[in-house]
Amino acid sequence: MNKSDSVSSTQLFYIITGAQIGIGIFALPRLVSAHAQQDAWIAVLIGALLPLLSLFIIVNLGRRMPGSNFVTMNQQLFGRWLGTIMIFIFIIYIIFFESTVIRIFSEITSIFLLPRTPLTVIIFTVVLTAVYIMNKGAQVVARLNAIFFWIMIPLVFLGLSALVHADYTNLLPVGEANFKALARSALSSATSYAGIEVLLVFYFFIQQKERILRVGLLSLGWTVSMYLLVTITCLLIFGADFMQMNNWPVLTAFKTISFALFERPEIIALALWLVVGIRPIMNLGFAAVYSLNEVLQVNRDKYFYLSVIAIALPMFILALWPQNLLIAFKWSEYAGYLFFLGGLLYPLLMLAIAVIRKKEIDNVG
Amino acid sequence: MSGKINLLITLLIALLLSGCWDSRGLDKLAFPLAGAYDVHSHDSADIHDPSTKPSKNLIDVTVLVPNLTPKAQTEINVETLSGTSATDVRQQRGLTDADAYVIGMLRVIIVGEKLAERGLNKYMDALLRSADIPGTVYFAVAAGRGEDILKTPEKNYGNMGFFLIGLFEGMKQRTFVPVGTLVDYFNQSPGRNPVAPILERKGDRVIVNGAAVFNKDKLVQKLNVEEGHDLVLLRGIKAHSYQPFEAKHGNMRHWGSALVTNSRKVQYYHDQQGHNFMITVKLKGVLAEHSHSVPITEKHIHEIENTIEKTLQDQFETFIAKMQNDYKVDCIDISKYALAKNRRDLEKEVDRPEFIQNANIQVKVNVHLENTSEAR
Numbered sequence: 001m002n003k004s005d006s007v008s009s010t011q012l013f014y015i016i017t018g019a020q021i022g023i024g025i026f027a028l029p030r031l032v033s034a035h036a037q038q039d040a041w042i043a044v045l046i047g048a049l050l051p052l053l054s055l056f057i058i059v060n061l062g063r064r065m066p067g068s069n070f071v072t073m074n075q076q077l078f079g080r081w082l083g084t085i086m087i088f089i090f091i092i093y094i095i096f097f098e099s100t101v102i103r104i105f106s107e108i109t110s111i112f113l114l115p116r117t118p119l120t121v122i123i124f125t126v127v128l129t130a131v132y133i134m135n136k137g138a139q140v141v142a143r144l145n146a147i148f149f150w151i152m153i154p155l156v157f158l159g160l161s162a163l164v165h166a167d168y169t170n171l172l173p174v175g176e177a178n179f180k181a182l183a184r185s186a187l188s189s190a191t192s193y194a195g196i197e198v199l200l201v202f203y204f205f206i207q208q209k210e211r212i213l214r215v216g217l218l219s220l221g222w223t224v225s226m227y228l229l230v231t232i233t234c235l236l237i238f239g240a241d242f243m244q245m246n247n248w249p250v251l252t253a254f255k256t257i258s259f260a261l262f263e264r265p266e267i268i269a270l271a272l273w274l275v276v277g278i279r280p281i282m283n284l285g286f287a288a289v290y291s292l293n294e295v296l297q298v299n300r301d302k303y304f305y306l307s308v309i310a311i312a313l314p315m316f317i318l319a320l321w322p323q324n325l326l327i328a329f330k331w332s333e334y335a336g337y338l339f340f341l342g343g344l345l346y347p348l349l350m351l352a353i354a355v356i357r358k359k360e361i362d363n364v365g
Numbered sequence: 366m367s368g369k370i371n372l373l374i375t376l377l378i379a380l381l382l383s384g385c386w387d388s389r390g391l392d393k394l395a396f397p398l399a400g401a402y403d404v405h406s407h408d409s410a411d412i413h414d415p416s417t418k419p420s421k422n423l424i425d426v427t428v429l430v431p432n433l434t435p436k437a438q439t440e441i442n443v444e445t446l447s448g449t450s451a452t453d454v455r456q457q458r459g460l461t462d463a464d465a466y467v468i469g470m471l472r473v474i475i476v477g478e479k480l481a482e483r484g485l486n487k488y489m490d491a492l493l494r495s496a497d498i499p500g501t502v503y504f505a506v507a508a509g510r511g512e513d514i515l516k517t518p519e520k521n522y523g524n525m526g527f528f529l530i531g532l533f534e535g536m537k538q539r540t541f542v543p544v545g546t547l548v549d550y551f552n553q554s555p556g557r558n559p560v561a562p563i564l565e566r567k568g569d570r571v572i573v574n575g576a577a578v579f580n581k582d583k584l585v586q587k588l589n590v591e592e593g594h595d596l597v598l599l600r601g602i603k604a605h606s607y608q609p610f611e612a613k614h615g616n617m618r619h620w621g622s623a624l625v626t627n628s629r630k631v632q633y634y635h636d637q638q639g640h641n642f643m644i645t646v647k648l649k650g651v652l653a654e655h656s657h658s659v660p661i662t663e664k665h666i667h668e669i670e671n672t673i674e675k676t677l678q679d680q681f682e683t684f685i686a687k688m689q690n691d692y693k694v695d696c697i698d699i700s701k702y703a704l705a706k707n708r709r710d711l712e713k714e715v716d717r718p719e720f721i722q723n724a725n726i727q728v729k730v731n732v733h734l735e736n737t738s739e740a741r
Contacts, residue, residue, distance in 0.1 A: 038708065112496045117386040125381040132374050165548075172705035241554035245493070255500035256548050264469065264499055 005290075007202060009211040011142035015202055016219035018145040018279030019195030020051070021152070021226055023105045024332075026248035026273075028192050028227060029234035036185035037240040038170060039177035041231050046182065047189025048224045050344060051196040055216045057347045058196070062203040062212065064354045069204035070287075071294040077353045086346075087295050090200075093342040094288040095311060097194065098281050099318030100332040102126050105277050107325050108248065112270050120320060126278065127316045133282045134289050135308045138205050141286045145279055152276050155269050156226070159233060162253045166236035191336025192227060195280055196220070197343040201287035247325075285311060392434070395442075395464035398526030401427040401511025402488055403477035405447050423447050424480065424488055426454040427512040428466070429526045441524040443516050451491040469497040473529045474504050474547065475511035475564060481577065481584035486553075489582075493551050500548035503533040506577040506584060508565040517571050525571065529564075532573070536562070541594040541606045541627070543576050553581045556700030556715040560596060563587060578696040581716070586692045595684040598646050598677070599697040599728070601629030607653060608732075612672040619657060623673065623734055625650030633702040640724045642699050645731060646677065652737040660741040670732040681728045689726070693718035699726070 007015070032047075033040035065073050075083035106122040114122060133144060177185070199216065206212055234249045237256065243249045254266035262268055293300060293307040322328040405423035427445040446461070448454035458466065474492065476485055492498050507514050515525055522528035536544045543560045550559045558579050565574040576593030578586040588596060597604055607622040625648040632643040652661065652669065661669075688696060700715040714720050 114384060114387045115496075117384070121381055121386070125378055128374060128381075129378055132371070132378070167701070169701040169705040173708060176707075176709055238552060239554045242552045245551075252500065252548075256546070258499065258501040263501075266499075 005138040005205050006207060007138050007142045007205040009206055009208045009215045011146055012199075012202060012206055012212065013215045013219045013222075014145035014149045015142055015198060015283055016196065016216060017149065017222050019198040019283040020193055020219075020223045020280070021276070022101055022195075022280035023108060023273070023277040024101070024192050025226065025230055026108065026250040027104075027329075028189070029231045029249045030243045030246060031188040031192075032185045032231060033235065033240040033243055034185065034188070035181040036177040037181070038172065038235060039175060039182060040185055040235060040240065041171075041228055042175070042177070043182055043185030044189045044227045044231050045224070046186035047191075047193060048220065048227075050190040050340075051193035051220055051223075052217075054196045054344050054347060055199070055213070055220060057344070057351050058199045058203065059213045059216060061347060061351045061354060062199075062209065064351075064358065066209065069294065070201045070291055073350065077350055077357065084295055087291055090342060090346065091288045091291055091311070093338055094284050095314050096318060096331075097335040097338065097342075098284055098288075099315045099321075100328065100335045101280050102130075102315060102319040103322060103328045104325075104332060105274075105281070106319065107328060108251075108270070109274065112251065113267070113274075123316060123319045126281065127312050127319070129278060130281045130285050130315075131308050131312045133278075134286045134312070135305050138202070138286060138290070141282055145283065148276050148279055151272050152226075155272055155276075156229065158257075158265055158269060159230070159250070159253060162237055162257045163233060165256055166233075167239070168236065170235050170237075170239040171232070188336070189227070191333075191339050193220075193223065194336060194339035194343055195284065197339075197347070198283050198287050200347060201290055281315075285315070389465060393464055394433075394467050395430045395462065396433070396467050396470040397428040397430045398470065398524070399429040399473040399475065399515055399529055400471060401475040401477065401507065401515050402451070402480055402485075403427070403507075403510045403512050404479045404483070406510070406512075422449055424450070424454075425510075425512060426451060427515050428458075429515045429524065430464075430466075431524060431526065441526075443525075445512050451488060455491075467497070468495065469499065471498055471502055473526065473533065474502055475507050475514055475529075476505075477507050477510045477512070478563075478577075478584060478587070479510075481506050481579070484581075484583045485550075486582040489550075492547060498547070500546060502547045503529070504545045504547050504550045504559075505529075505533075505562050505564050506587075508563050508574060508587070511564075513566045514564050514571050517566050518569060519571075528571070532571075533562075536573070537603070538605050540573070541597040541604050542573050542590070543593065543597050543600070543602050550579075555712045556695065556704050557698065558694050558696055560600065560696055562593070578692055578694065580694040585694055586696075591680075592684060592687075595677075595680050596696060598627050598648075599629070599644060599681055599684065601627070601631075601646075601698065603627065608648060608650075608673055608677075610669055610673045610676060612668065617657075619655070619669075621655035621669070622653050623648070623650050623669070623732070624653040625732070631699050631702045633699070633706060635703070635706065638725060640703055640720070642702065642724060642726045644681075644697075644699065644726065644728045646681070646728065648673065648677075648730070648732045650734060652734050655737075658740070661737045666734050666737070670734055673732045674730040677730045677732075678728065681730070685726050685728065689722050689724070693722055695721045699724075 032043045036043045068076060071087055074086050078086050102123055106119055106126060109122050110119055133141060230250050234243055234253055237253050238249060246252045251266055254269045257265055288311045289307045292310060293304055298307055322331055403425045405425050425445050425447050430442045432440055432442050446454045446457050448457055517525055519525040519528045533544055536542050542562050545559060545561045561577045562573050563575040563577050564571055575590055576588045576596050577584055605626045608625050609622040611620040628647045630645045634641050703711050704715060
């Protein structure tokens with residue numbers, strides 16, 4: 001392991017929350033209330049079961065193969081060639097996922113902050129920033145996550161001030177949504193927790209492996225709290241029906257408040273959130289870069305930047321591909337469904353093979 | 366990567382994010398403070414403005430823009446243009462105005478009553494879609510044309526825009542008049558109907574002269590100031606103002622007012638007789654004025670409280686009867702309590718006139734005067 005890749009367990013907390021909480025939080029209340037209506041917050045809680053399961057699987061897997069990094073783990077479990085193919089599939093999944101994140105991030109920037117700047121320029125700037133960060137190694141990525149995390153806190157308080165418009169009747173009656181509606185909303189909510197799979201790669205970088213599960217649970221708890229907070233806040237202010245008319249109800253919530261010194265808090269919130277929103281891109285992007293670098297056995301000191309460019313370039317191209325925002329939303333939905341494969345089924349498959357192979361080894365022994 | 370390349374990347378990022386495409390000189394910008402939407406009138410648009418194709422569906426959009434250009438002949442520019450939609454007018458403004466409009470500073474939107482009666486959503490969609498426009502823009506209806514409101518000369522506040530902003534900001538603290546914003550207007554979920562203050566030009570002044578009741582996006586009723594007062598209290602819009610009272614004790618007539626804040630509680634239940642609402646309006650405050658300068662006793666305070674309660678009870682019952690029989694729309698925002706009990710079944714029902722017409726609505730008033738202010 002390269003010296004620049006060592007990550008503490010505290011930093012892991014910031015990395016996991018950073019990989020999960022990005023620009024998607026702005027649209028989350030609309031997506032989860034589309035079917036569950038006022039019970040959307042219940043769907044947010046149910047959706048958290050999926051990343052929780054994923055966390056347990058990944059930690060279990062890491063404990064069974066403590067000395068292996070993500071690449072060697074795949075090659076040991078699937079064999080050299082199939083393992084390499086699996087790694088490449090995982091990398092492609094990350095590239096596609098992050099390209100949708102970059103696109104929506106750029107669209108929001110374009111609509112709210114820089115309407116005349118060509119979308120290509122915004123996307124290029126985002127990718128260039130991510131390239132710069134990823135090239136510096138896991139430690140820098142971790143440290144930046146730690147700094148950016150604390151920028152989120154004042155934004156939370158700023159958003160809570162919109163609760164002056166809260167109407168508790170918007171949350172009632174509780175439990176009216178039927179199973180089908182809750183399931184559909186829970187599905188949307190579950191895809192918002194994508195990012196937990198970053199632990200597959202970062203597990204290897206953590207010094208204190210015995211703390212990983214606890215940190216993972218804490219970070220997931222934080223993510224669930226944030227999602228719950230924004231969903232309930234938006235429900236209280238707008239109600240489920242009105243939210244369906246807004247692409248990003250969280251930003252609309254910021255627009256309902258005004259202070260003497262900050263007449264347009266949504267601009268400040270969005271400007272700060274640009275910093276917070278880049279975290280998933282750099283976290284998962286780094287995971288893909290590191291994996292590619294390891295599987296191709298590229299000299300880390302001299303040619304790491306080539307791996308970075310090899311990941312960033314397709315991300316940039318794919319981010320430009322959707323013709324409009326509606327198609328970008330559709331892609332984002334597909335990327336969310338892919339999370340079930342990349343974030344749950346893939347680690348589960350690896351764990352199943354690890355368990356079977358251990359039994360085989362034990363039987364042979 | 367070498368240090369030079371790192372520096373190059375940093376500079377490039379900083380350059381791209383410095384808003385090369387979006388930056389505009391401040392002297393080339395105009396910041397409209399207030400806007401008005403009206404039905405088209407042949408007399409309104411300036412004859413020098415680009416001619417509009419005749420159409421049945423024209424609207425007039427008036428904007429009030431402070432003139433920031435140094436040594437400008439006028440401090441304020443109020444211009445009306447006609448078009449088929451708000452964005453059509455914006456496009457035309459590009460042909461007549463040298464400055465680019467920054468609509469993010471917009472603070473007041475007024476709609477003429479005739480346009481409001483047609484239904485506003487199709488005309489105001491651009492306001493909902495625009496990311497620039499804050500949700501805290503005040504929304505009002507004009508008795509007559511909104512254009513007339515904006516074109517009223519204002520002597521004391523610099524321009525009508527600043528006057529209106531100050532007026533709306535102060536209303537909640539000084540009157541029982543509903544103050545609404547664009548977000549309040551656009552939230553037309555089941556059971557919700559917006560209300561707005563009515564502005565009227567009287568000579569050289571603009572005053573608030575009542576409240577407008579909407580059925581979703583259509584103006585259905587204009588209330589006078591007293592009815593607007595009842596609307597605010599029944600709807601539970603938080604406000605702080607004077608509640609007058611008048612009572613007779615034998616030959617003596619007592620009158621005065623209490624300075625109160627209001628709150629509301631609504632209980633709902635459904636039985637075989639239908640939908641039942643019990644509204645409790647609470648007023649809490651101090652005695653602000655009394656016709657007789659005598660020390661007020663506890664008994665007297667209670668009498669004043671009872672007088673206010675009785676007066677308001679009668680007023681509210683009259684208002685509710687009108688609401689059910691004449692307006693036929695829930696303008697006091699009680700349907701949401703029914704939805705809070707059974708949203709799935711009632712969602713499609715609450716917006717029908719029969720729902721509010723047939724509802725059994727009871728009202729109770731509770732007044733508590735904490736003290737008699739400084740004087741006894």
